[in-house]
Amino acid sequence: MSVPNQYSIKIHREPMLKGSSFIQIGKENFAKAYQKMSRAPGALALYVWLVGNQNNYKFEFSPQAVLNHLGMAISTTHGAVKRLKEEGYLVQRAESTTCDFYEVAREHNSAKDKERETEDEECDFPSPVVLAKPGEFSF
Secondary structure (H helix, E strand, C coil): CCCCCCCCCCCCCCCCCCCCCCCCCCHHHHHHHHHHHCCCHHHHHHHHHHHCCCCCCCCCCCHHHHHHHHCCCHHHHHHHHHHHHHHCCEEECCCCCCEEECCCCCCCCCHHHHHHHCCCCCCCECCCCCCCCCCCCCC
16 A cells, blocks of 8 residues: 555565575664664675674684675775774674674673673684784774
8 A cells, every 4th residue: 555656666586596595684673783884884784794694603704705705895894893893783802802793783891791701602703814912803
């Protein structure tokens, strides 16, 4: 049922090949991410790329991989990582080169983050190829 000046849209998606990956983001979660990062398209693109992974997936992150998959310049990736940290989507563990990526932004220094910082298990967003000193994590 439409009103004046409103279009009706029917979505047509390509069929998924067996074993292919896809991205599924809650509309509300994406809307919040977009509101925070609409002026930082690189950060928004990296958010979508990261959220496309399964829960608890662990991998070695590298800006080169982002360049290979998205065509995003390495310098843009550095800025995107910084923005995701500032917004609370990417949380670095204390005294570590390990980060956790969250679909929904976290309050900085929340009790849950402090608890996670002390866990021995690696997180979903492991260290880069070139390791920085603990507490000096950068890409």
